[in-house]
Amino acid sequence: MDGKRAAPGGPGDDEPSPPEASAKHAGGGEDELYGPLELERLRKDDGRTLIVFSRADGRR
Amino acid sequence: MSELRFNELRGEQVVYAIHRQDRTFLPDRADCPLDPTRPGGPATEIPLEAFEIVVFDNRFPSFEAPRGAAEVVVYTDDHDASLGALSLDRVEALMWVWRHRYAELGAREDVEYVYIFENRGVEVGVTLHHPHGQIYGYPFLPPVPALELAADARLDGCAPCALLERERSDGRRLLFENDAVSAFVPEAARWPYEAHLVMREHRPSLLTCRDGELRLLAAALLDLVHGYDALFDRPLPYVMAVHQAPTGAAGHAGHLHLEFYPPLRTAEKLKYLAGSEQGAGTFIGDVLPEEAAEHLRGAIERAG
Numbered sequence: 001m002d003g004k005r006a007a008p009g010g011p012g013d014d015e016p017s018p019p020e021a022s023a024k025h026a027g028g029g030e031d032e033l034y035g036p037l038e039l040e041r042l043r044k045d046d047g048r049t050l051i052v053f054s055r056a057d058g059r060r
Numbered sequence: 061m062s063e064l065r066f067n068e069l070r071g072e073q074v075v076y077a078i079h080r081q082d083r084t085f086l087p088d089r090a091d092c093p094l095d096p097t098r099p100g101g102p103a104t105e106i107p108l109e110a111f112e113i114v115v116f117d118n119r120f121p122s123f124e125a126p127r128g129a130a131e132v133v134v135y136t137d138d139h140d141a142s143l144g145a146l147s148l149d150r151v152e153a154l155m156w157v158w159r160h161r162y163a164e165l166g167a168r169e170d171v172e173y174v175y176i177f178e179n180r181g182v183e184v185g186v187t188l189h190h191p192h193g194q195i196y197g198y199p200f201l202p203p204v205p206a207l208e209l210a211a212d213a214r215l216d217g218c219a220p221c222a223l224l225e226r227e228r229s230d231g232r233r234l235l236f237e238n239d240a241v242s243a244f245v246p247e248a249a250r251w252p253y254e255a256h257l258v259m260r261e262h263r264p265s266l267l268t269c270r271d272g273e274l275r276l277l278a279a280a281l282l283d284l285v286h287g288y289d290a291l292f293d294r295p296l297p298y299v300m301a302v303h304q305a306p307t308g309a310a311g312h313a314g315h316l317h318l319e320f321y322p323p324l325r326t327a328e329k330l331k332y333l334a335g336s337e338q339g340a341g342t343f344i345g346d347v348l349p350e351e352a353a354e355h356l357r358g359a360i361e362r363a364g
Binding site: 034039044050053060 | 105106108112113114119149150153274
């Protein structure tokens with residue numbers, strides 16, 4: 001993440017916090033969980049970011 | 061890198077992304093850059109043989125760091141699918157992907173507004189048929205969300221909340237509801253078959269949705285898109301705009317809702333933005349919103 005700003009809608013905003021969905025790192029720090037999703041961040045040959053999202057529960 | 065210039069007469073930013081002139085334009089089926097990369101086949105944007113949902117930086121960005129972001133969201137590896145053809149599980153997953161990108165892009169110092177959208181159909185300028193949407197992280201607050209904040213001030217509270225209450229009370233333009241979302245044609249729709257999906261509770265963004273609400277939003281989205289395709293018995297082109305709270309200096313007021321702008325006024329006739337719309341900024345309607353809602357309710361029922 002490039003900036004330092006707190007995510008909007010999080011603690012401190014007027015609205016209640018969302019259900020637990022914080023990204024956490026797994027394994028070597030490359031795979032993450034977000035809500036029902038697993039995500040993997042890849043770097044393309046030209047430097048652009050590509051994020052692969054899959055349902056952690058296997059449902060498609 | 062794009063260049064921003066301020067149009068004084070309109071009081072708005074204009075973005076010049078001249079590198080986009082060379083972007084991929086309606087490639088042959090075999091050359092789709094959003095397909096998976098198959099063994100022996102051409103390399104695409106996605107170096108995987110199969111995938112569910114991927115997000116990547118746009119190769120031809122309107123915005124890029126350190127002045128914003130432009131991302132592509134590919135909904136499926138099935139080139140011939142569409143948003144409406146996806147399973148409820150997949151569309152719910154897409155809601156979580158949107159939420160993830162809203163949080164991550166919105167946390168950046170160079171992003172003032174996260175805008176998720178889909179252009180569907182060549183009538184609205186699609187250049188790739190593979191089912192996908194886009195996300196822009198604007199380095200400024202664009203005019204439409206600024207107008208929504210102005211509406212909040214004018215109505216002395218959350219404007220979408222107030223308008224939702226009016227629509228539910230009136231009822232003539234209501235399309236359907238589930239436990240979290242109301243769908244209606246707005247009283248002063250600009251497009252003939254414009255429709256809005258609005259969170260019934262006050263939720264500034266996807267981040268503030270409660271357990272189960274993202275699945276209900278996904279279900280409502282599918283119901284509406286299925287109805288759209290049944291309206292004229294053809295895939296209906298549209299622009300889908302996801303409106304959420306700004307993420308920068310404008311504060312975090314807002315109300316999550318999706319606006320759909322289909323450009324058709326009949327099965328074959330387009331609603332053009334012509335003299336009045338472009339030169340004076342006033343939309344001239346061809347279909348009354350109450351009639352559009354009646355047509356759409358019938359189409360949603362047929363599709364159901």
